[in-house]
Amino acid sequence: MKRPKYMFWLILFSIFFILIFSACDSNTSNINGDEPIASQTITYGGSSWIGHLPAYIAVEKGFFEEQGVDVEFMNFSTSSERMTALASGEIDFASTGAISAISLMAAGDDNFSIFGAPDTYIGQEGIVAKGMTSIEDLRGKKVAVTFASSSHIMLLDIFNQHGLVLNKDVEIINMAGGDIVSSFTTGEIDAGAIWSPHFENLTHVDGAVVLAMDTDTSIYKNYGFGSGPDVLVIRNEFIKDNPNTTEKLVKGYFHSAHWIEENPKEAAELFVTLTNLDIDEQEQIINHVNWLDLEQQKDMLSENGELTGTLEFLASFMTENHLINNSVDVKEWINIDILP
Amino acid sequence: MAAIIEVRNVSKSFETKKGEVKALENINLTVEKGELLCIVGASGSGKTTLFNLIAGFEQPTSGEILLNNEVVTGIHSNATMVFQQYALFPWKTVLENIEFGLKMKKISKKKRREIADEYIKLVSLEGFENSYPKELSGGMKQRVSIARALASDSDILLMDEPFGALDAMTRQIMQEQLVKIHEQSKKTIVFITHSIDEALLLSSRLIIFTSRPGRVKSELINHLPKPRTADVQISKEYLELKSMTWETVQQEVLNQIES
């Protein structure tokens, strides 16, 4: 009587095994298998954020097409979602927040490279409070910030500078931008750290005082970058399989960045379809940004370049503050060889 | 003797998805005080329905029912029902179930316990006082249900196949007990059964229902001598009565199956 029962389980487990294996087979081929050939559509991960302007313009004005590559612009609402798509091979290259890129490095993903930064834009980003005049006044108060954002880094950096200890001297609360504005208005929180356009909304609240700005961070003081700079990332597999296409892609991209410097008005006209901003306002923002060209990239990402320094600083800062669990050597992800 | 239950021209129909079901048609019936009336009829002939009307759970479609000369208009506690499905409270122990009727009569805790103990002994459930119904067999549940009805001591008992789930021995003993209680207490008992033998053993009068819709097919005064011992049960008189009843019932059962 015992035997058939045993056989039953054996068979059941074998089936289970086979199922799992076949499932995992299809998985792995998805992740590591052969990737698109040059004739296929290349996908860029973007959003309506200003840092994506060069890629957007390159698609719209046909700068990629001129190079003979077909690029699709795909929207993502957060950097982490965009980087998840990059890690799973759904997109090929992107501009993304450095914090998210470093987090992905810390998670052990070495299948992508950083090859540049679209700009050195310092957004309107800062800490706004009510009824106080200095950062020290935040002692014992509630400050809201979006966790894992550039403002989060900015807040930690500035607290470090003033010797404030998190969750001991100051209570910090994780909230999305819109929620920070409404809670600040109702007095639910004492201060908020946030970027444009929520930042402006915060400053418009009665009695609001700006306690610190992005430019007060040690990152900015040392490297001239904001606490959450955008970086250009690309999948290594893609570079390996399509070296020629990669070169054309990079050329098309930086041609677009150069074109924007000279034609801000036309760039604004195109970009407002994505941002829904007023054309003049959009043009102003575009002019305010310092677009980086191909030559500047090589400098900034060199051994002692500002961007390299910024990223290294950020990585060790994030490790020290226990935002990530592993230390990361950012240089291993920097690849300027693909820049023509 | 005084009429304690009067059923006057009562008909009852149910609205169902398949249309109207006529359960009872023009029933006329008088139960005298102290009678032990047995009702025999095929399954589905409306016996339980008649009890539900007498207890006031449902209202007749036409006609009326009087209890002690008062028209029944709703649920009342003048006639205690022994349900075909026992209807024990699963959350009450055997003891608490049996005490329920007494509790409703606001009898003191101590007195309740005494009376309940008496009836537990009567139905031979000593040792199960604190068991829950789920721990009892079907026959044991049925005995609890009988004890609960007897303990509440109302003048009228409506017993719907109360011995159906009992084994032959227990059944016989319970029948003897019932006859004894009836003789001593002068209660009025209406008793539904499928067993002609049981009806002949217990009843002072016997009513046979037609198959659906239920009507009173025939009525029979049971003059068999008491106590109805084994000797009585093999007497010529008994056997004649039995075969007569059986023929009538058989006809109705056949009607029922054919329809």
Added chain:
Amino acid sequence: MTSFHNSPTLANQKNTNNFPKRNQKSPPKRKKKKFTLSLKIVSILSFLSFLAIWEIITQMGFIPPLFLPAPSQVVVRGYQMLIDGELIGHIFSSSRRVIVGFLISALAAVPFGILLGSSKTLKAIFDPIISIIRPLPSMAWIPLSLLWLGIGEEQKYAIVFMGSFAPALLYTIDATRSVNPILIKAARNFGASNLTVMREVILPGSMPSIFAGLKVVLGLAWTTVISAELVAANEGLGFLIMNGKEYFMTDVIILGMAMISLTVIIIDIVLNWVEKKIIPWREET
């Protein structure tokens, strides 16, 4: 069991001693226990082999840990977070939110549900409101709860409450209505008033179904914990998962998920025990 031999007779009252006593372990019962025990072993084995297969597959290196870390990695992460005290904080925060939110909704829904279950008129009055609230996902209450209650714990309780109140109410209404009508008739037949019927029949009679319903609702309450911790939370298993997503810490994400399951399993065991204590008469179905 209902054999002739076991039935007591008046003729021989001593026979009653032959009945199996309640506390005595009768042979069939023990057999059943043995069987359920072996089923439990099967469950445990199946779970262990699931973990083993998962471990083997991930160790073979086809799947990067970013997509699926090995269970051992999750355990190590769990152990680290346990030692630095962080994990307990997350479990405690979420459990408190779920339990408080759930208790409030149970305390409100059970009496209200019994009322609605026993009165057709009341039910008709409140039906439209219930139908409106019922399909709303707990996430939909985030903006309003923030406006009305701010960002404190009350807001989190409210999210759990809104996610569990309607189902708790519906389960209670159903439970109340499912009380066998013949029992109500029996009670009335003995002269019970409406109030007595409520106390003696409807309340105890609906208890098993209410309890079963509340167990399901407590599980549902846990599903709202992510919504509850989406805004202005720095702690909790929902926060742990969502924050893990921002930093691509897949092991932390799986740890958070496993902790939710584990907590629910433990609470379920406790509830089953409580159920046996307070409803000893429950008929197994």
